[in-house]
Amino acid sequence: MPILVFVETAEGKIKKTSLEGVAYAHAMGGPVTAIALGDVETAELEGLGKYGASKVLHAADPKLNKGIIQVYASVLSKAMQDEQADILIISNSSLGTPVAARVAVKVGASLAANIVSLPETTSGFVVKRSIYSGKAFAHVELKNQKKVLVLRKNAADIKEVGAPVKVTPYSVSLSDADFAVTITSAELATGEVLLPEANIVVSGGRGMKGPEHWHLLEDLAKTLHAATGCSKPVSDMGWRPHHEHVGQTGIKVAPQLYIAVGISGAIQHLAGVNSSKYIVVINKDAEAPFFKAADYGIVGDAFEILPKLTEAIKKAQ
Amino acid sequence: MKILVCISHVPDTTSRINFIDNNTKFDTAGVQYIIGPYDDYALARAIELKESTGSTVHVLNVGLADTEPTLRKALAIGADEAIRINAEPTDSFFVASQIASQAKANGYDLILMGRESIDYNSGVVHSIVGELLSLPSVSPVMKLDIEGNKAKVAREIEGGKEYLEVNLPFVAGCQEPIAEWKIPNMRGIMSARTKPLKVVEPTTIDGGVKLTKFELPPPKGAVKMVSADKVEELVTLLKNEAKVL
Numbered sequence: 001m002p003i004l005v006f007v008e009t010a011e012g013k014i015k016k017t018s019l020e021g022v023a024y025a026h027a028m029g030g031p032v033t034a035i036a037l038g039d040v041e042t043a044e045l046e047g048l049g050k051y052g053a054s055k056v057l058h059a060a061d062p063k064l065n066k067g068i069i070q071v072y073a074s075v076l077s078k079a080m081q082d083e084q085a086d087i088l089i090i091s092n093s094s095l096g097t098p099v100a101a102r103v104a105v106k107v108g109a110s111l112a113a114n115i116v117s118l119p120e121t122t123s124g125f126v127v128k129r130s131i132y133s134g135k136a137f138a139h140v141e142l143k144n145q146k147k148v149l150v151l152r153k154n155a156a157d158i159k160e161v162g163a164p165v166k167v168t169p170y171s172v173s174l175s176d177a178d179f180a181v182t183i184t185s186a187e188l189a190t191g192e193v194l195l196p197e198a199n200i201v202v203s204g205g206r207g208m209k210g211p212e213h214w215h216l217l218e219d220l221a222k223t224l225h226a227a228t229g230c231s232k233p234v235s236d237m238g239w240r241p242h243h244e245h246v247g248q249t250g251i252k253v254a255p256q257l258y259i260a261v262g263i264s265g266a267i268q269h270l271a272g273v274n275s276s277k278y279i280v281v282i283n284k285d286a287e288a289p290f291f292k293a294a295d296y297g298i299v300g301d302a303f304e305i306l307p308k309l310t311e312a313i314k315k316a317q
Numbered sequence: 318m319k320i321l322v323c324i325s326h327v328p329d330t331t332s333r334i335n336f337i338d339n340n341t342k343f344d345t346a347g348v349q350y351i352i353g354p355y356d357d358y359a360l361a362r363a364i365e366l367k368e369s370t371g372s373t374v375h376v377l378n379v380g381l382a383d384t385e386p387t388l389r390k391a392l393a394i395g396a397d398e399a400i401r402i403n404a405e406p407t408d409s410f411f412v413a414s415q416i417a418s419q420a421k422a423n424g425y426d427l428i429l430m431g432r433e434s435i436d437y438n439s440g441v442v443h444s445i446v447g448e449l450l451s452l453p454s455v456s457p458v459m460k461l462d463i464e465g466n467k468a469k470v471a472r473e474i475e476g477g478k479e480y481l482e483v484n485l486p487f488v489a490g491c492q493e494p495i496a497e498w499k500i501p502n503m504r505g506i507m508s509a510r511t512k513p514l515k516v517v518e519p520t521t522i523d524g525g526v527k528l529t530k531f532e533l534p535p536p537k538g539a540v541k542m543v544s545a546d547k548v549e550e551l552v553t554l555l556k557n558e559a560k561v562l
């Protein structure tokens with residue numbers, strides 16, 4: 001039986017976290033059917049074959065161009081039926097997670113979110129999920145025949161395992177009742193690396209003294225092709241937009257590298273970054289608690305170190 | 318308007334997490350409990366709406382008797398009535414089903430929750446409740462204005478915001494800056510003692526999810542310090558040792 005993977009797109013391109021979803025399903029043993037909704041480049045969809053999809057469905061109805069949660073949930077639960085898929089895999093996002101929850105109810109599936117690794121299937125179907133804001137994990141058994149898995153970033157490694165496949169059009173019949181929510185407009189940062197997707201995050205705290213100094217972090221971020229983040233007080237004071245706030249009550253990031261500059265390392269901030277592979281801390285106070293959670297540290301003034309670090313990285317590239 | 322606010326009873330954000338009984342039980346020793354931080358935003362917005370539109374606000378928690386001080390705190394903040402569904406909140410589907418059956422019985426115009434709980438933090442209970450009641454669900458909501466029978470909502474999405482309109486009733490998962498957290502005052506605390514707190518027995522439901530064990534992340538190794546005048550060394554380490562550049 002195929003494993004269905006919901007592939008999310010942004011500006012016509014497939015999100016990296018969705019490629020992780022395809023890789024995850026492939027690592028589970030597949031066969032993998034990927035499904036994309038709304039406007040997306042065909043070449044992008046064909047390319048899913050390289051990461052392990054043996055079938056790619058595309059529901060191109062323009063009514064699906066806006067990600068309306070109820071609409072997507074109906075389409076995906078129908079697709080599970082049509083494809084006779086018992087398992088649906090969705091990557092965590094502001095669209096993916098609510099859609100997953102609603103699909104689970106519609107099809108009577110066991111649901112688990114924030115999954116961090118491949119399932120253990122020796123006795124039952126057990127997944128490991130992140131709980132307590134990244135401070136711990138729970139192993140949960142999903143007992144129903146049908147299962148909806150919501151993956152956290154880095155739950156699987158993206159690997160090239162196959163060749164591009166042909167895209168199969170998937171036609172849908174949409175119900176008016178699912179369009180109860182009208183999306184009137186959106187404000188989106190363009191051309192930036194998105195925080196939840198980023199492999200490297202450069203983050204600043206109150207130690208940066210004010211928004212007028214953020215160009216130092218932005219220069220470093222640009223050099224590393226990284227996203228920028230911040231601590232809660234920084235977004236509370238309006239130095240940076242709210243969607244950059246990292247921590248227990250903000251975004252939880254899981255990049256390969258998290259560079260924290262002028263952030264003290266309060267437990268609520270650490271809760272949002274403790275899934276990072278490597279952490280670099282730059283702080284003028286050698287006693288800052290963040291150093292205890294770091295892999296590499298520099299004690300010193302951010303305003304002196306940042307330009308030097310950006311230069312040194314440019315040189316090494 | 319009748320508003321329902323669902324609150325989780327969770328360890329304070331500064332809590333260190335530990336498990337006992339062979340990693341099968343959460344260690345409550347020394348843990349302070351609070352209203353979930355996001356749920357606190359939902360409650361604060363509900364109280365603002367109560368004041369501006371003359372609504373009534375019910376708060377609900379699925380939990381055992383030890384969560385009652387948390388419900389009393391919500392009453393002190395300004396909710397009119399509390400409901401406790403007497404069950405251990407074992408999984409999201411179970412919790413959502415209990416909430417949905419209460420909501421069905423009482424008929425609310427608006428159901429507010431937090432974007433996620435900070436213990437199970439799945440961020441799914443609002444969406445499940447929405448689906449169970451065939452109502453729209455929107456999360457995470459940063460701004461919520463009610464105009465007659467319609468709500469205008471701003472939702473946070475990756476890298477920005479989305480603006481939506483939806484008719485009441487619906488379910489929202491809330492986060493800052495929807496409202497400022499409210500701290501109970503003396504009058505609130507006094508009146509909370511006599512406000513109704515109803516205990517309801519749960520309906521039996523199996524969400525098909527069973528906990529097998531908990532696990533703590535491995536402790537972090539020692540930090541490697543690099544001198545401030547040798548930043549090139551850091552670059553070399555990131556490149557050759559961590560292999561992240």
Ligand SMILES: Cc1cc2nc3c(=O)[nH]c(=O)nc-3n(C[C@H](O)[C@H](O)[C@H](O)COP(=O)(O)OP(=O)(O)OC[C@H]3O[C@@H](n4cnc5c(N)ncnc54)[C@H](O)[C@@H]3O)c2cc1C
Nearest residue numbers: 205206207231232247248249262263264268269284285302
């Ligand atoms: C319920 C609750 C939830 C919370 N959730 C979050 C959350 O999700 N995310 C979050 O971040 N916080 C959260 N907080 C707040 C948290 O407790 C801390 O207050 C916050 O993280 C501190 O931010 P900061 O490190 O930027 O500022 P500070 O604690 O003020 O630290 C500034 C740091 O900068 C250093 N510094 C100063 N000047 C320089 C310089 N020139 N060069 C280098 N270093 C310098 C200082 O040594 C200091 O360590 C929460 C708090 C509560 C109560």
Ligand SMILES: Nc1ncnc2c1ncn2[C@@H]1O[C@H](COP(=O)(O)O)[C@@H](O)[C@H]1O
Nearest residue numbers: 323379406430431433434439440441442
């Ligand atoms: N035990 C509970 N009782 C009442 N409401 C809850 C409970 N658990 C979660 N919720 C609500 O559901 C939201 C989302 O929770 P979750 O899906 O666990 O992240 C929370 O912010 C609360 O508003």
